[in-house]
Amino acid sequence: MALRIRMPKTKMARREAMEGYLFILPWILGFLIFRLGPMLYSLFLSFTDYAARGAPQFIGLENYTYMFTKDPRFLDSLRSTLAFVVGYLPLNLALGLAIALLMNQRVRGITGFRAIYYLPAVTSGVAVAILWQFVFHKQWGILNAILSVFGAQPIGWLVDPKWVMVAFVIMSIWGVGGSMIIYLAGLQSIPTELYESASIDGANGVRKFWHITLPMLTPTIFFVLITGLIAAFQIFESAYIMTGGGPNYATYFFGLNIYFTAFQSLRFAYASTLAWMLFAIIAALTIFVFTTSRRWVFYAGAREDA
């Protein structure tokens, strides 16, 4: 990107510009040292054979051809990550919206409900993963205990390859309050006049939802979709704690694959290749969503195309 810097003409404006650069200087340095530099370096590493010792030797596209043609773990992590994203993301979008709509009605005690629904979304980390590991326990876990009331046989949630992805989606959906709270904020920013004038025109609740709520909410849906997409592809902690990638690599998500490749096998170069692959997938999907957004995201106040 060519940055054409035209310095301002007056002395005062020049002074302001210098001060501006001074204020963002830490960020610029941080961007170069901790973002751009490492990013380019890992791209470079992905074309080498570097394995934590000696000097990196350039080996061209070897890592990439190995990844695409020979590495079974790459396919495992691709399959499991996509399965998780496909299972989790739409459910999170829809359920978050449904709960937000429910909560957006003028009901008493709303702050209490909001806190209860939001709490699981802000608690994360090892403690929560350990907790869920025990919730999913085949013999002594509470989930199977509840299901047994309905006559279900105990399920090996984290040891059965058929069920383990369902378990991860359930656990992640527990944090649906995160998207709910964003939707709620979006809902509350819709001007009430829109609903009032629709009522005067005789629109019922369903029509109001499809013709006012949903279009006005598309920027929020867009935001939840993009952030959810980026986060879901990077799932790591819960799998690292609960399954370690198993059973039989069914939850060997991209993050786990990169972590194990880099810090257990010390194959730094190949880990960088995998990381760039993940980055490429996330970037491609994000850009794809952005380009389609022109068709379905409605910005109030923006000029309508004729």
Place this chain on the structure above:
Amino acid sequence: MPREDVMATETQLYTPSTAAARRTSGLRLSRRRVIHTSLTYALLLFGSVLLMVPFFWMLSTSLKTLAEVQTWPIVWIPSNAVWENYPAVFQKTPFARYIMNSLVIAIGGIIGTLIGSSLAGFGFARLRFPGRNVLFFLNLTTLMLPAWVVIVPHFMMFSAVGWLDTYLPFIVPAFFGNAFYIFLFRQWFMGVPGELEDAARIDGCSTFRIFAQIFMPLAKPVIATVAIFAFFYYWNDLLYPLVYLQSQMKFPVSLGLRMFQTANAGVVDMPKMMAASMMALLPCVVIFFFAQRLFVQGVVMTGVEK
């Protein structure tokens, strides 16, 4: 609603029959409303119970004996609460030490984050300099960059300067600002009226004094929001401690819990594991309930203003 009543009384003066009809239809409407509201409550309550079950399970398990954990049908509420499980955690692991370590990382990280992010946020919001928009856009794009792409170079970098197994890799980068928090500060500073700044300038205040003595005191809600978000991040983070730390006495709570988990594979010491997890979650839950408003505010600022 009151307006409808007025209309009803007005009509009553002229045509009593229609007024009666109106009144009954109003009554029917309110009955429908009652059903509607109770349904909303029922759904919200049902969801709340579902979401709270894991927390309940955690608390209940943490107060059980080993025998009570391994029984079928499961014990919902332990007959005798074994509070000793909690102090036992401190005997079995250096848990107090873990907590101290987590606090050191979190406090250092928060201070750095606040300084770096507010400076850049102010620069981007209030000072005009060439390339400002491009640079800010660049800042936002880094939000999309997965940590996985830079983790290997970061490790190599910190290893080269001898920072492994210290807290420097957690704290030092924080001072260079964080893309998301820079965004939050910028949004807030942009909303501050220009008159304040102008008046201070006429009085001969330097830009840094305007930032430190006028803008920062006005930004208390953002400071609090960022501090809390950052606390949650550092407190819960597992990946970086896993990569950067080696000696157990330097582990934060997240990594300490992981150690505890691998040392007690299976259900062997579930009650104590749950007790430890409860204690790891407690600070987050307490902060959440006291600062719920700030959380919601932070979300509103990001989600809606897109």
